[in-house]
Amino acid sequence: MPRFDHNAFVNACRDERGVGHHTLRAYAQDLRTFARFAEAHRLSDPLSKDDILAYHRHLRDELGAKPATIERRLVTLKSYFAWREDRNSALPSPFADVRISVRIPRRLPRPIDRDTLRAVLKEGKDTFAVRSKSGADDAMPTSQNDVTILIIKLLIVTGLRISELTNVKVRDVSHDGGQILVNGKGSRERIVFVPNRELREDFRRHSEVRRKEGSVAAPLFLNTEGRRLRSATFRKRLRAMSRRLGIEPHLTPHRFRHSAATLLIEEGIDIRMVQALLGHASLRTTEIYVRLSNHALRRALERVNILDVLSV
CATH class of the missing domain: 1.10.443.10 (Intergrase catalytic core)
Structure with missing residues (x-):
């Protein structure tokens, strides 16, 4: 099973990119969700395109996550693997050939009437x-x-x-x-x-x-x-x-x-x-x-x- 250095990634986002507290907390939550999936399915490095597609199906079909949540979890994961590959070229990102389109219904905001x-x-x-x-x-x-x-x-x-x-x-x-x-x-x-x-x-x-x-x-x-x-x-x-x-x-x-x-x-x-x-x-x-x-x-x-x- 691959080792996910969640804390190092979150700390790098905070220290190098100035990411806010709420976003950092969301990143950590997203990566913990994938770590549980990886452990349950006994994934191992290097991860493949099929692993990512299987995770997408897991979010959509098994967890019933909303489109916006699915998109955020995948974007976080993609950012994490890009960061990991930048630190260690022997661990390429499994997102290299992945093309996933998540359709998010555009909801109008609800202001308060006058x-x-x-x-x-x-x-x-x-x-x-x-x-x-x-x-x-x-x-x-x-x-x-x-x-x-x-x-x-x-x-x-x-x-x-x-x-x-x-x-x-x-x-x-x-x-x-x-x-x-x-x-x-x-x-x-x-x-x-x-x-x-x-x-x-x-x-x-x-x-x-x-x-x-x-x-x-x-x-x-x-x-x-x-x-x-x-x-x-x-x-x-x-x-x-x-x-x-x-x-x-x-x-x-x-x-x-x-x-x-x-x-x-x-x-x-x-x-x-x-x-x-x-x-x-x-x-x-x-x-x-x-x-x-x-x-x-x-x-x-x-x-x-x-x-x-x-x-x-």
Whole structure:
């Protein structure tokens, strides 16, 4: 049976290519899946094209994996064998003559409709109004609910991934709350802006409070225990809010990101600016929001039905 040096490959991806934590975890999972297959089928080096085709059938027919999962596992495996061959030419990659086409259904993202966004933001306004009446300190936000609403607004305005926002440190925010330095996928840095005056002021106040509380290298957003707020914790808060407001399908951080992109394009912002805001490496990734916007236009036109209006 071949020996798979998973850890060395994952470490090389991290140290030499700057691959992010979530991707590294996916790589490790993908390679463990193949290692189990290799052990069960007693594969030995050098692996052949037939071994790879058999693994593809195993993923598709026996494990019932989704097309996107199959593609990712095969891409990871191909990258691993290319890396291994580069280190040891006596171990050629079995992917040299393999041509596998995995058809992945293209699904449109599901942004949050404007009425639902209004309901969510109204919840935030109501909360702030209650706090103001109670005479609480205005050097806020202080409560976790305030922080949740602040993050939601930032997601809508900036289109950030939730992991990007929860990893922001105090020093990454400008003193006026108008800019955030973000470390995105592949360790690519970019600057995002907070254009809304009221939101910028709330964000500035929060950042100022955090700056006074400790080190500028500390996380900007904390959980109830005073540690960095994690993405999973924020998702749980959104699920609770969804239940409270009766929102289906439930709110997720990425749906706010989809909403940000769709709203900007619908309001006439150039697609390349949206690409820069979202941190997409390829314009093709951003173009899906143009198609989504066209889909929304079609539904709106069908609702209006001009010929029926003229026949009245």
